[in-house]
Amino acid sequence: MAVYTQVSAEALSDFLGKFDVGELASAKGIAEGVENSNYLVDTTKSRFILTLYEKRVAEGDLPYFMALLEHLADKGLPVPPAVPDRDGTLIHQLEGRPACLIQFLSGVSVSHPTAAQARAAGEALGKLHKAAGDFTLDRPNSMGFDTWQPLFERCGHSLNEIAPGLYDDIGFALDGVRSAWPGDHMDRCAIHADLFPDNVLMLGNRVTGLIDFYFACTDIRIYDLAITHAAWAFDASGRTYDAALGDALIEGYSQSFPLSDLDRAEFGTLATGACIRFTLSRAWDWLNTPADALVTRKDPLAFWRRVKIYDNDLGSRLKTLA
């Protein structure tokens, strides 16, 4: 469930009055998502998503996200820009929270993607990176490589409550990834950084929406492909890798943005890093969210298990993956 902040009909009507979007017809809270409060809003003219930004999205980052969405939408990418009010303002306050009225995109996110859908997602990601090439704003990755060690230390030995030995194993894997992590020689640009299947809207095999840009940042371009690969090409438990899906995703990406030898050589390290990043963020949430909270905690081990596929040598040295 993701409606943390309730919006009254009166407050919503007043809010919509600032825009040239017609009158409020209906509004429903959207259950999917974990970060923000989202409503599906119908007016007498059109359909929108109303997002109220909760604690995890820093208000100061919103201008970056909105500028990136506008930049990509202007280049024809299927992303949802914020709708300006009559004064041109994109970022508002509603019920005490920063809020944006966002263009609604049709499509559904697929729970069990096919290879054709993975190919389309890869192709869309490549186009996103091409279009981001001349985007000039910067945002450091708030979940980037240099944040993993501090997050690991904040989780501390409680990691062993998730799986006995996990603290030592993640520490070991982090040391390995740190010494292998590619430096400044790799291409960097604005990346999505969270392009999981639930953030891609599709109709059949066609991508109709790339959404949820609230981790977008400047980072290594192929790291974004590695995140997307790790998110799309495994079963939910992270135990089974589907090579057809993984290959299709990379083929689709290469059609939009060919991979260099360097990209291919560094892919394994970047993907192992992606697994550690999501293991750690999920572990932190797991350890700090009550089991009976309304938000469903995501399994950290599902990402940890993926490490074996990207670095078999490392995987074979980890007790928790034996």
Ligand SMILES: Nc1ncnc2c1ncn2[C@@H]1O[C@H](COP(=O)(O)OP(=O)(O)O)[C@@H](O)[C@H]1O
């Ligand atoms: N622009 C959009 N068009 C259509 N549906 C959207 C749009 N933005 C969000 N949604 C719907 O809202 C859900 C939650 O949005 P998301 O941005 O993923 O939330 P969160 O940031 O809280 O994870 C999505 O799964 C999707 O169903």
Ligand SMILES: N[C@@H](CCOP(=O)(O)O)C(=O)O
């Ligand atoms: N994709 C991340 C969690 C971020 O959630 P989202 O709903 O904002 O995509 C994960 O699966 O750990």
